[in-house]
Amino acid sequence: MPGSGRKTIEIALFTSFALSGAAALIAQTVWQRELVRLVGATTPSAAVVYAGVMAGLGAGALLGNAVLARGGGLFSGVNPLRFFAVLEAIACAFALLYAVMFRAGTFTVGPLVSLSFLGDETVRQALAFLLVAAPALAMGATWPAAIAAAEKIAIDVGKATTILYATNLFGALLGVASGAFFLIPSFGLSVTLGTAGALNVTASVIALVLSLVVVKLISPRNSIDMAASSHADEVMPQFDCLLVFLSAAATLALEVVFTRLFTLILGSSTYSIGIVLCGVIFGLYASSPVGWVLMTTKKAGVTAKSMVAFVASGAALLIFAEACLINKLPDLVLYFSELASSFKFQDLPLFRTFIFPRMMICLYVVVLPVAFTSAVFPAVLAGSLKQVNAKTARASWLYSASTLGAVVGSLGAGLYLIPAFSERYESGLLASLIVVAGVCLLIAALAASHQISIATKKEKQSGVVFLCAAAIIGLVSTLYPPRADTFLLSQGLGLFPIENEKAARAMRASIELERKSASVVFYREGLNTTVTVEEMPKKNISVLKSDGKVEATMPQDLARPAPTSDYPTQMLLGLLPYILSPKDKLNSLVIGCGSGATYGALAKQKNVLNLTVAEIEKAVFEASQFFLPFEKKTERADIRKVVCDARSFLSYTANTYDLIVSQPAEPWVNGAGDLYTQEFFQLVASRLAKGGVFCQWLQLYSIDEKTLLVLLNTIQRELPATYVFHPHGSGEILIVSFAQTIGNAKASVQPVKDVSDEAKLDVARIEKLIGEPALKSKLGYCHLESSADLLSMLVLTPLSLDELLWKKLSTERISVNTDDNLKSEYALPYQLMNKDDRIEKNLELLHSVRSNLLTCLKGLPEDAAQKAEFVDRVALSMARFSQKHVGEGLDDAALAAAFEGWTLSESPTTAAACDVVSYMTGRFETGGASVKSIENVEAPTAAQAFWLAQAEALKGNKDKAVSIVRQGLANGGPRSGELEALLQRLTGK
Numbered sequence: 001m002p003g004s005g006r007k008t009i010e011i012a013l014f015t016s017f018a019l020s021g022a023a024a025l026i027a028q029t030v031w032q033r034e035l036v037r038l039v040g041a042t043t044p045s046a047a048v049v050y051a052g053v054m055a056g057l058g059a060g061a062l063l064g065n066a067v068l069a070r071g072g073g074l075f076s077g078v079n080p081l082r083f084f085a086v087l088e089a090i091a092c093a094f095a096l097l098y099a100v101m102f103r104a105g106t107f108t109v110g111p112l113v114s115l116s117f118l119g120d121e122t123v124r125q126a127l128a129f130l131l132v133a134a135p136a137l138a139m140g141a142t143w144p145a146a147i148a149a150a151e152k153i154a155i156d157v158g159k160a161t162t163i164l165y166a167t168n169l170f171g172a173l174l175g176v177a178s179g180a181f182f183l184i185p186s187f188g189l190s191v192t193l194g195t196a197g198a199l200n201v202t203a204s205v206i207a208l209v210l211s212l213v214v215v216k217l218i219s220p221r222n223s224i225d226m227a228a229s230s231h232a233d234e235v236m237p238q239f240d241c242l243l244v245f246l247s248a249a250a251t252l253a254l255e256v257v258f259t260r261l262f263t264l265i266l267g268s269s270t271y272s273i274g275i276v277l278c279g280v281i282f283g284l285y286a287s288s289p290v291g292w293v294l295m296t297t298k299k300a301g302v303t304a305k306s307m308v309a310f311v312a313s314g315a316a317l318l319i320f321a322e323a324c325l326i327n328k329l330p331d332l333v334l335y336f337s338e339l340a341s342s343f344k345f346q347d348l349p350l351f352r353t354f355i356f357p358r359m360m361i362c363l364y365v366v367v368l369p370v371a372f373t374s375a376v377f378p379a380v381l382a383g384s385l386k387q388v389n390a391k392t393a394r395a396s397w398l399y400s401a402s403t404l405g406a407v408v409g410s411l412g413a414g415l416y417l418i419p420a421f422s423e424r425y426e427s428g429l430l431a432s433l434i435v436v437a438g439v440c441l442l443i444a445a446l447a448a449s450h451q452i453s454i455a456t457k458k459e460k461q462s463g464v465v466f467l468c469a470a471a472i473i474g475l476v477s478t479l480y481p482p483r484a485d486t487f488l489l490s491q492g493l494g495l496f497p498i499e500n501e502k503a504a505r506a507m508r509a510s511i512e513l514e515r516k517s518a519s520v521v522f523y524r525e526g527l528n529t530t531v532t533v534e535e536m537p538k539k540n541i542s543v544l545k546s547d548g549k550v551e552a553t554m555p556q557d558l559a560r561p562a563p564t565s566d567y568p569t570q571m572l573l574g575l576l577p578y579i580l581s582p583k584d585k586l587n588s589l590v591i592g593c594g595s596g597a598t599y600g601a602l603a604k605q606k607n608v609l610n611l612t613v614a615e616i617e618k619a620v621f622e623a624s625q626f627f628l629p630f631e632k633k634t635e636r637a638d639i640r641k642v643v644c645d646a647r648s649f650l651s652y653t654a655n656t657y658d659l660i661v662s663q664p665a666e667p668w669v670n671g672a673g674d675l676y677t678q679e680f681f682q683l684v685a686s687r688l689a690k691g692g693v694f695c696q697w698l699q700l701y702s703i704d705e706k707t708l709l710v711l712l713n714t715i716q717r718e719l720p721a722t723y724v725f726h727p728h729g730s731g732e733i734l735i736v737s738f739a740q741t742i743g744n745a746k747a748s749v750q751p752v753k754d755v756s757d758e759a760k761l762d763v764a765r766i767e768k769l770i771g772e773p774a775l776k777s778k779l780g781y782c783h784l785e786s787s788a789d790l791l792s793m794l795v796l797t798p799l800s801l802d803e804l805l806w807k808k809l810s811t812e813r814i815s816v817n818t819d820d821n822l823k824s825e826y827a828l829p830y831q832l833m834n835k836d837d838r839i840e841k842n843l844e845l846l847h848s849v850r851s852n853l854l855t856c857l858k859g860l861p862e863d864a865a866q867k868a869e870f871v872d873r874v875a876l877s878m879a880r881f882s883q884k885h886v887g888e889g890l891d892d893a894a895l896a897a898a899f900e901g902w903t904l905s906e907s908p909t910t911a912a913a914c915d916v917v918s919y920m921t922g923r924f925e926t927g928g929a930s931v932k933s934i935e936n937v938e939a940p941t942a943a944q945a946f947w948l949a950q951a952e953a954l955k956g957n958k959d960k961a962v963s964i965v966r967q968g969l970a971n972g973g974p975r976s977g978e979l980e981a982l983l984q985r986l987t988g989k
Helices: 003-039 043-069 080-103 121-152 157-187 189-213 220-231 238-266 270-287 289-295 300-324 326-341 349-365 367-374 376-385 391-424 428-454 457-479 501-517 567-580 597-603 618-626 629-633 646-652 672-676 678-687 705-718 763-770 773-781 787-791 798-809 823-827 829-833 838-846 864-884 890-904 908-920 942-954 958-971 976-987
Strands: 519-525 530-536 541-546 549-555 586-591 608-615 640-643 657-662 688-699 722-725 732-738 794-796
Touching: 003 043, 003 080, 003 121, 003 157, 003 189, 003 646, 043 080, 043 121, 043 391, 080 121, 080 189, 121 157, 121 391, 121 646, 157 189, 157 270, 157 289, 157 376, 157 391, 157 823, 238 270, 238 300, 238 326, 238 349, 238 367, 238 376, 238 391, 238 428, 238 530, 270 289, 270 349, 270 367, 270 823, 289 300, 289 376, 300 326, 300 367, 300 376, 300 428, 326 349, 326 428, 326 501, 349 367, 349 829, 367 376, 367 428, 376 391, 391 428, 391 519, 519 618, 530 618, 541 618, 549 567, 567 586, 567 597, 567 657, 567 688, 567 722, 567 732, 567 763, 567 773, 586 597, 597 608, 597 657, 608 618, 618 629, 618 640, 646 672, 646 678, 657 678, 672 678, 672 823, 678 688, 678 705, 688 705, 705 722, 705 732, 705 798, 705 823, 705 838, 722 798, 763 773, 763 787, 787 864, 794 798, 794 838, 823 829, 864 890, 864 908, 890 908, 908 942, 942 958, 942 976, 958 976
Parallel strands: 586 608, 586 657, 608 640, 657 688
Antiparallel strands: 519 530, 530 541, 541 549, 688 732, 722 732, 722 794
């Protein structure tokens, strides 16, 4: 064959294998994301999926080698290129099949979920393992098929193998980068998986064309010769397999440690995790030239062991150095964030402010140690292939040993080393780094010892040098172990926008200032996340952090002020749906433990019979004991605390609940995003008992208006009877949904016109519950003393929410957040770098639609005047809170409520209420109300006097106001107590 033609065939073969690598990593990324919904988003479950992929790849390599080398019957004289094409076609078939299944929600809302035997977590994990292992078998078999094809095309197999390894990694790198940063965010998971299938088809077509072009060179006779030549020396190279096994274990353990470290410092976003994976694969790719270098040497066996000893010693030194410099990582975050702010990528704000700093840190921290650690495989591969004839078999054994090491390394580090060391030492991540460095030293020592045993006297000297170097590095790391600054590492610096050098200096100064007044009392690197508790006595707060992100800020002493505490919001998250529930006996579920304030407030209510708390991280339960410890000591003993993935728990539980409260992390957090999708809310709706209530926490900070509307639309699609409340002074909203649907809300093209009676808020019941001592004391801390105060937090009713969404749907493409498109998870990380005050802008959006209170209330008196008086009290409460919390949009809401009361009953009382609210909100108009003179009211009741007196007092007629109050007191009524308090304020007595 002419040289140019052979060159074209080589390029085509390498291209095909690169496409195979890209398809494999794209598919693996999607599998990891989809199948955790079947087994749960916990580290053990995710590890099972990963283990299935690696086990399939390793077994596939051995199976492929067996088919090629010992083929008989059906496989007699198999053509390696056609075999490769068939394998790619099989991988494509699996990709397309799974894409359809994932799109249909087979593992989330489909019939598979209803199968009773899937209630066993072990069965689900076994199913997930098999689902990924099956296509991975075909993917793994492409490795020996590609090498066999190179051997039969008469390419230098040793050099071709190193090139195949490099091109496959290059394809894998492109696959991960395109999948994580473009395909999934743009097109969703199913289309991305379909793209992987398309790449498989392309690789298959290239291989088929090649098989036709070179058919004369690949004949059945040649295949038989291959089998005969390989039979004698196919024995597994045990020592070489041990080296690559240890190297792969160390490499994958590094990936796990770096991923946990990055999520701790930079935030647990999908982008951060994807960048670490790209960095690891880039490190693997950077190590591939080692094999090519060794292929050009004469004594490859000796030189390979020398190279292994060198790279392993270098890896140990690099890892130990990074362990010593671990406390400098926050400075790197500040430096690269500052550097990124100076770049002119105005059209790429996500890349400039979010992705670029993370890429640079990954390049600086991850790539080099991974490259040195993983260089063992190409070095051993090159040395081993030069010593045998059966190169395909030898490469298959080494590949399988490597995949087995990857499984052991990832599972060992993620499931055992980090959590176990975190309980015994200051930092499990730091201790794990030292262990990985020790494994690298072991590899260096084994390789150096082997070199000494087989080399000449001169060559033995280098082996002794590497053996001594390994011993010295190990001795130094033992005598001078590094220390971790857990306070600094858990500050979550990657979650703050750094614009310039001045901002970086300010951030450093702020951290050092906070260090003086704060102390870390709990730090645990658990299975799924790193949990930290910081105490700040001067500020009277304790802070709970998960992967450096603040999850709760609690007061240490309830009797002292704690302005930055979010304790009221946490309590209301549980108490608000409890108060609004129409049921007297509640079976309750709380998703997410947090500080324990939410489930703790619920547990003290007499109507809560059974309470289950589902938390994904065991360390969070342990950390919650540091918050309000005096309440934890008196906690109910019958509270069921379950360490599990909440979505998986809901999918396979047989129970239904009267009350479900969901307080996961923000939607951009990896894993938590699955608790904000349409499929999850559909699952919640199916687990609510008749008359049940669901409450969802959602932040107003770091979220743009469009994504906020998408999430609200997603909830209302499945739970139309949805109310939106905003606790005064907070940066969050509480979304309360009733199990009952609202008429034909979605059957009409117009906004909903009415609310069913089951979904209306019962004012009489609310008043009764608020009077209960256990609830009254909790609400008192939130400054809520009446049903009017409670309803003053109401921002959107089902009608106004529907109207808002319809209005935006007509002007913007507002869709829903699904398991497939993951809109919130990929759209929100950029908002972390947005300095704008999103809270006020989002509240302005929510208040842009007027809410009619009376359309969603029941349990009010039939008399119009009494209804109007209640609405006026809600307006007064809104006006009072608007004076404390400026900028929350309560001014207009209070005026709208007051005007609603006046239109219901045009009277001097309601007109006076309009005046009071107008003055309190800084508006001196009465909203169109025709104020009647006080002389037209004869013998005012206490309720009338309450409003009329305040209106006169605000106008400056203090004496007249006092006179009205005294007339109201003389006539008596249910509001006499309020009048007496008003009289004291007016007279100062």
